[in-house]
Amino acid sequence: METIDQIEGDDCYLDYLDILLGPANSLSNSGGGVVDIDFSSSGGVTQEEKSLRKRFQDLSSVLESGRPAKTDKSAVLDDAIRVLNQLRNEAQELKETNEKLLEEIKSLKAEKTELREEKMMLKADKEKMERQLKAVAVPPSGYMPTYPAAYHAGANKMPVFPSYGLMPMWQYLPPAAYDTSRDHELRPPAA
Template structure:
């Protein structure tokens, strides 16, 4: 038993002294060197490391560029050239800005036309109301003129101007000449001076 414990202690001292010698001289055995290199390459396995965060950021940025390329050119395979994708994005943005400005100007023109049409519509409505009032007024006047007054009978149309010595046959009618009912031979007045000499 004492011999085994002694050998264990000796081996521990030897290994401890060997580690101290390695650390002091800076020489790393091949096995330790391989483990350290492996740890450096697998640094992204630790989520909190700076290299892992940088790698994730680059991957997200690449995904966004791919999405932008698909949006700019739908139906075509996505491009991986970032400067070309940015150039396409700038071109599309300028085109959209120009179209937006043109649509804005067109909208302003349409708004002005709508205002002018509304004003014209209001004027036509007022004119229509005025014409309607005039029409109703004229219709009322025609009704008043067509309505006969009480106790009034229309006079007979006179074919000539009545003389002062003629009397009215009927009071309700105008003066009517009687000579139009005489025979035509009595209408001739060319021989009155021979047939009927003037009284002395």
């Protein structure tokens, strides 16, 4: 309780002596004589002590606002220490949370930058492909495309020359196929 002595000062015993013995500057002797003992230079409660008591009452009312103020200084100091430790722990937790959030923000910014670069690359690729598609799809100037034929050529028609149109002509057959001298042996007569 060294901290209590530092806060209260050297004159803290005066409160207890006032209650137990009466006035602080005189003690009665059993022999009937009066012995004067001077505990402080002023001989009474100083302004500093009143200010200190007021501070303890204010501290007690702040710590526990719903309850009546405590008069025991050690209890008030214990409560103050407890509250300060709680606040210190909460502040440490908030610092750690803040650091984690800052790290997450940094990683999200880096990811955003990467996505932005990827988007730019994809846009450039798209434009390049569109230009290539336009270059391939456009026929060269001066070239007239051929129109499809008005009718479909039959199976027995074949072009004589590619530049001429289709005309009927005899199909090329092997010589054994159009030799009719052995037809009666190879094929039976039709009825």
